[in-house]
Amino acid sequence: MKIVQISSGRGPEECRWVVRQLAEYLIEEAEYLHIQADVLETVPGKFKGTLHSMLLSFSGSMRVTAFVKKWEGTVQWIGTSMFRPNHKRKNWFVQVTVHDPAESESLLASDIRIETMRSSGPGGQHVNKTDSAVRITHVPTGMQVIAREGRSQRQNKKIALIRLQTALEARANQNREVMNHERWNNHNTLERGNAKHVFTGKRFKLKG
Numbered sequence: 155m156k157i158v159q160i161s162s163g164r165g166p167e168e169c170r171w172v173v174r175q176l177a178e179y180l181i182e183e184a185e186y187l188h189i190q191a192d193v194l195e196t197v198p199g200k201f202k203g204t205l206h207s208m209l210l211s212f213s214g215s216m217r218v219t220a221f222v223k224k225w226e227g228t229v230q231w232i233g234t235s236m237f238r239p240n241h242k243r244k245n246w247f248v249q250v251t252v253h254d255p256a257e258s259e260s261l262l263a264s265d266i267r268i269e270t271m272r273s274s275g276p277g278g279q280h281v282n283k284t285d286s287a288v289r290i291t292h293v294p295t296g297m298q299v300i301a302r303e304g305r306s307q308r309q310n311k312k313i314a315l316i317r318l319q320t321a322l323e324a325r326a327n328q329n330r331e332v333m334n335h336e337r338w339n340n341h342n343t344l345e346r347g348n349a350k351h352v353f354t355g356k357r358f359k360l361k362g
Contacts (some may be wrong), residue, residue, distance in 0.1 A: 170199035
């Protein structure tokens with residue numbers, strides 16, 4: 155299994171539209187290659203159809219590693235803003251990052267508290283009769299994550315660990331941004347000049 159995070163970073167709403175479009179594109183391509191794609195987490199943007207970020211898992215095929223590595227890096231979309239039609243900017247960038255689930259296990263056992271609870275659906279209806287949902291607390295920071303959409307407690311634990319690891323990485327990145335604001339901007343500029351894939355058009359097709 156590989157975990158892929160698609161993020162708009164500090165980009166505007168147009169980049170968040172690209173996140174949503176790219177996620178759908180990757181899911182469709184994965185299905186074509188008989189790779190299982192599952193949405194682990196989404197962070198919605200301001201407008202309908204936009205996402206700050208999306209966390210996806212890909213599994214079930216020997217092609218997974220090659221598939222995700224092909225997309226890792228910066229992705230560019232060339233097009234007119236759908237939110238600001240008169241805006242002069244035509245180039246929008248998002249970042250694709252690959253995570254290995256095994257890295258989540260590197261969290262110290264003494265730093266996390268794992269609790270199980272009953273999964274429930276809309277209206278309080280029980281999804282199942284077992285305590286399959288998992289809540290993990292990172293004791294040093296007080297950060298909590300919950301996973302309940304998996305089919306088993308084991309799967310939910312794995313999802314929750316991935317979410318916690320990703321959240322802690324995001325927190326660390328934010329701290330680094332504050333400390334190294336200028337260097338971070340330079341890094342973004344460098345990444346934008348080295349797009350791994352370029353899309354065009356409202357139907358989101360690969361350029362060329």
